[in-house]
Amino acid sequence: MTVDPKSPTTSESQRGSMNDLNLSQLVEGRGDAQAETGNALRADVQNLNFWYGDFQALKGINLPVHDKKVTALIGASGCGKSTLLRCFNRMHDLYRNNRYDGAINLYPEGDNIVGPKTDPMLIRLRVGMVFQKPNPFPKSIYENVAAGLRIRGINKRSVLDDKVEAALTGAALWTEVKDRLGESAYGLSGGQQQRLCIARALAPEPELLLLDEPTSALDPIATAKVEDLIEKLADTITILIVTHNMQQAARISDHVGYMHLGEMVEFDLASRIFVKPQKEQTRAYVTGRFG
Amino acid sequence: MKSYSQIVQGNKRTDATFVAAGLVLLLIAMLTLLALIFDLASQGIPRLSWDFLTNFPSRRAARAGILSSWVGTSLVMIVTAALAIPLGVAAGVYLEEYAPKNWVTDVIEINVTNLAGVPSIIYGLLALGLFVYGLNMGQTVLVAGMVLALLILPIVIVATREGIRSLPQSMREGSYALGADQWQTVSRHILPSARPAILTGAIVGLSRAIGETAPVITIGALTFIAFLPPSPVQDTIPFINFDWLESPFSLLPIQMFNWISRPQASFHVNAAAAGLVLLSMTLLMNSVAIYIRYRLRKVL
Numbered sequence: 001m002t003v004d005p006k007s008p009t010t011s012e013s014q015r016g017s018m019n020d021l022n023l024s025q026l027v028e029g030r031g032d033a034q035a036e037t038g039n040a041l042r043a044d045v046q047n048l049n050f051w052y053g054d055f056q057a058l059k060g061i062n063l064p065v066h067d068k069k070v071t072a073l074i075g076a077s078g079c080g081k082s083t084l085l086r087c088f089n090r091m092h093d094l095y096r097n098n099r100y101d102g103a104i105n106l107y108p109e110g111d112n113i114v115g116p117k118t119d120p121m122l123i124r125l126r127v128g129m130v131f132q133k134p135n136p137f138p139k140s141i142y143e144n145v146a147a148g149l150r151i152r153g154i155n156k157r158s159v160l161d162d163k164v165e166a167a168l169t170g171a172a173l174w175t176e177v178k179d180r181l182g183e184s185a186y187g188l189s190g191g192q193q194q195r196l197c198i199a200r201a202l203a204p205e206p207e208l209l210l211l212d213e214p215t216s217a218l219d220p221i222a223t224a225k226v227e228d229l230i231e232k233l234a235d236t237i238t239i240l241i242v243t244h245n246m247q248q249a250a251r252i253s254d255h256v257g258y259m260h261l262g263e264m265v266e267f268d269l270a271s272r273i274f275v276k277p278q279k280e281q282t283r284a285y286v287t288g289r290f291g
Numbered sequence: 292m293k294s295y296s297q298i299v300q301g302n303k304r305t306d307a308t309f310v311a312a313g314l315v316l317l318l319i320a321m322l323t324l325l326a327l328i329f330d331l332a333s334q335g336i337p338r339l340s341w342d343f344l345t346n347f348p349s350r351r352a353a354r355a356g357i358l359s360s361w362v363g364t365s366l367v368m369i370v371t372a373a374l375a376i377p378l379g380v381a382a383g384v385y386l387e388e389y390a391p392k393n394w395v396t397d398v399i400e401i402n403v404t405n406l407a408g409v410p411s412i413i414y415g416l417l418a419l420g421l422f423v424y425g426l427n428m429g430q431t432v433l434v435a436g437m438v439l440a441l442l443i444l445p446i447v448i449v450a451t452r453e454g455i456r457s458l459p460q461s462m463r464e465g466s467y468a469l470g471a472d473q474w475q476t477v478s479r480h481i482l483p484s485a486r487p488a489i490l491t492g493a494i495v496g497l498s499r500a501i502g503e504t505a506p507v508i509t510i511g512a513l514t515f516i517a518f519l520p521p522s523p524v525q526d527t528i529p530f531i532n533f534d535w536l537e538s539p540f541s542l543l544p545i546q547m548f549n550w551i552s553r554p555q556a557s558f559h560v561n562a563a564a565a566g567l568v569l570l571s572m573t574l575l576m577n578s579v580a581i582y583i584r585y586r587l588r589k590v591l
Contacts, residue, residue: 089468096392125470135461138484147479148469200469 041107042067042208042238043088048102048114050080050087057083059262061102064255065208070230070239072253072270074246075285080262081242082132085210088113088240089127090120106208125152128206132213134193136185136200141177144185144196148204163203171199172229191222198229202237209233211241215248227252246286250274258282331570335563343564348515348546353557355550357565359516363432363540364501364572366520370436370536371443371500376493378440379447380482383489386448387455388477407445414442415509423510430511432520433536438506443496450492454485487584494580498573504544512545543569 043065050058057080065071073081083092090113092098100114106126113123128148136144145164154160164181168174173195177188185196194214201209211230215223230239230252243249249256249270256273258265258281266273266282277283293301346356386403390396418438422428458481466476482489520538543565550562 091464091468094464094467121470121472124468129468131461131464131468133461135459135465137462137465137480147466147471150479151469151471151475197465200465204469 040067041065043107043113043240044103044105045084046103046105048084048087048100048104050083050092050101051099052083053097057262058087061259061264063257063264063267065238065240066255067107067238068234068236069254070234070241070252071255071257072249073240073242073257073259074244074249075259075265077244078261079259081257081259082212083262084259085212085240085242088208088210089124089129090114090118091129093120125204126206127208127210128201128204129210130194130197130201130212130214133217134190134197136188136193136196138184138186140182141185141188141196142181145199145203148200152204167199167203168196170202170233171195172225172232173199189222191218191225194218194222194226195229198226202233206237208238208240211239213242213244216244223248246274258285260285328570331563331566334560335565335567338560338564339567343561344568347518348541355558355561357543357546357568359519360541360543360546360565361568361572362519363512363516364543364569366432366535367435367439367507367540367542368497368501368576370433371439372493372497374436374440375443375447375496375500376489379444379493379496380451380489382444383448383451383455384477384482387452388473388481403445403448407449410505411442411503412505412509414438415506417441418506418510429537430513430539431537432540434510435507435512435540435542436536438510439500439503442503442506443500446496446499447489447492450495451485451489454488454492455481457488458484486587490580490584490587494577497576501573501576502544502569504542504548507542507545508548513539513541515549516541543572 041064045061045063045065048058048061049056061080061084063071063084073084075081086092087100087104092100102114104113105111106113106123112118113127137147139147142164145167146160149160149163154163165174165178168177173192176192177196180187185193188196194217198214214230215226218226227248230241233239234252234254241249241253253270255267256270257267258273258277258279260281266277266279268278272278273282274286277286343356344361345358346354347358348360349355382403386396386400390399415438418434418441422434422437423430428434462480462484463476466480471479516539520535520540522535547562547565547569550558550565553559
C-alpha cells in the first residue's frame with residue numbers, strides 16, 4: 001500500500017474513496033445485531049506482552065475472540081500480528097529466549113494459554129494451526145490428515161477413515177483427492193496442499209483454528225477456494241486469521257483487530273473498521289494511506 | 292565503457308574456461324581410478340574362480356583361497372553396522388534435536404568432527420588397550436566390529452546431523468502445531484525424512500570400514516586361518532547363535548596385505564583377485580543402499 005509520491009493528493013483521495021466503496025461493499029451484511037451485542041467468547045487476550053529476547057514484540061494487547069466467528073488481524077509487516085497469532089498455540093516455545101507476560105484465556109474453562117504452568121502440548125491439542133506456506137508432511141495424503149489423529153492415539157482404521165474423509169470434505173478437497181489418498185501430498189498443487197493442511201488441522205476438531213496468512217502463497221483461484229472454505233468453517237469453528245490483504249479481511253471476517261508496532265490500535269466489527277473506524281490511524285491504513 | 296555484447300562475450304569466455312578446466316580435472320581423477328581398477332582386474336580376473344572363494348589360505352599360491360577372509364569381512368561388517376548405525380543416529384538425533392545449545396554441546400560437536408580425522412591406527416591402539424587387554428575380550432570378530440564401529444561413528448553422527456539440519460523448520464512447526472511431543476516429531480517426521488542422508492552416511496562409513504587394515508592388524512587379525520567362525524544360523528532352536536562373535540577372524544584387506552608382502556609373484560596375483568572381491572563387496576553394499584533410497588523416495 002504505497003502511495004505515488006508525485007501526486008499524493010489526487011491518488012490518495014481516489015484510492016481512499018475507491019477503497020471505502022470496495023471495502024464497505026464487501027463487509028455489507030456483516031456485523032449484524034447478534035455479533036454487535038457480542039456472543040460467547042472462545043478466547044480473550046488480556047494485557048499480553050511478548051518479548052523476543054530483549055525486543056518487545058507485543059505491548060499490552062487486549063483482544064476478544066468471539067466463538068464461531070472469524071476474527072482477522074491486520075496491520076503492516078512487522079506489526080506483531082503473526083507473533084500474536086503464534087502465542088495462541090505457544091509456537092514461540094520452540095525457540096529460546098522468548099517470554100510471555102499476561103494472559104490468553106481459552107474458554108469455556110478459562111485456562112491461561114500463556115501461563116507458565118500451562119503445558120504447551122495440551123494447548124496445541126486444542127488449538128489447530130495452518131501456516132503461511134503449505135507444509136504438508138512428506139507422506140501420503142491420507143497420512144497427512146491422519147497425523148493429528150494418530151498423535152491423539154487414534155489408530156483404528158475405520159475411525160481414521162471416517163475422520164479423514166470428514167476433514168477432507170470439510171476442507172473442500174475430498175472430491176479432488178478421494179481416488180489418490182495413498183499418493184504423496186507433494187504431488188498436489190499449492191492450493192490443494194494448503195487445503196490439505198487445513199484438513200490436517202481440522203481432523204482432530206480443534207476448538208480454535210489459527211490461520212497465518214493462509215493464502216499469501218496461493219494464486220487468486222486457490223485463494224478464493226480457501227476464502228469460501230473459511231466462511232463455511234466459521235459456522236462450526238472459531239477462526240483467528242492473520243492477513244496482509246484487507247479485501248480478504250473485509251470479505252471473510254466478522255471482527256477485525258488493527259495492529260501497529262506491537263500494539264492493538266483498534267478492535268471492532270469488520271463493518272465498522274472498514275467503513276467508519278474510530279481511530280485516524282486505522283482509517284489511514286484501511287484506506288491505503290498508511291503513515 | 293564496454294558494450295553489453297563485449298560483457299556477454301567476456302562472461303561466456305570465463306564460463307568456457309571454467310568448464311574446460313573442470314573437465315580436465317574430472318578426467319584426471321576418473322582416468323587414475325580407471326587405471327587402478329583396470330590394473331587390478333587384468334591381474335586378478337584370471338585368478339578368480341569358485342575354488343578361490345571356497346578355499347582356505349594355503350602355502351601354495353595356486354591352492355590358496357579367501358573363504359575365511361571374505362566370511363570374516365562379512366561378519367565384522369554386520370557387527371560394525373549393528374553398532375555404528377543405531378549409536379550414530381541416536382547421538383546425531385540427540386545432539387540436533389534434544390541437546391541444549393550451550394558450550395558443552397559446542398565442545399562435543401567440535402570433538403565429534405575432529406574424531407572423523409583421527410588416524411585409524413589410533414583407534415586400533417585404543418581397542419587393543421581397552422577391549423583386548425583391559426576388558427579381556429580377546430582378538431575376536433566382536434572386537435574387530437567394535438573398533439571399526441568406533442572408527443565410523445563420527446561419520447554416521449555427522450551425516451545424521453547434516454540430514455536433520457537440512458529439513459525445513461516448517462516441518463517441525465507443523466508437527467508440534469498438531470500437538471505432537473518431541474519424540475513423535477522425531478520418530479514420525481524428522482527421522483523418516485532424514486533417512487536418505489543417514490543411509491548415505493552409513494554407507495560412506497561402512498565403505499571406509501570394509502577396507503581398513505591398520506586398526507584390525509593392531510588388535511590381532513589372523514592372516515592364516517583354516518576354519519570358519521561358527522555359523523550364525525543353526526537347525527535347532529533358537530536357530531541363531533552368537534558364538535561367531537567370540538571367534539578369531541581374518542579380513543580381506545589383511546589377507547591382501549599378507550599376500551602382497553610375499554616375494555612370489557603368484558601371491559601378488561592372489562592379492563589382486565582378493566582386491567576385486569573386496570571392491571565387489573563394497574559396490575554391492577552401495578547398490579543395496581541406493582536401491583533402498585530409491586524405494587524410500589518412491590514411497591514418499
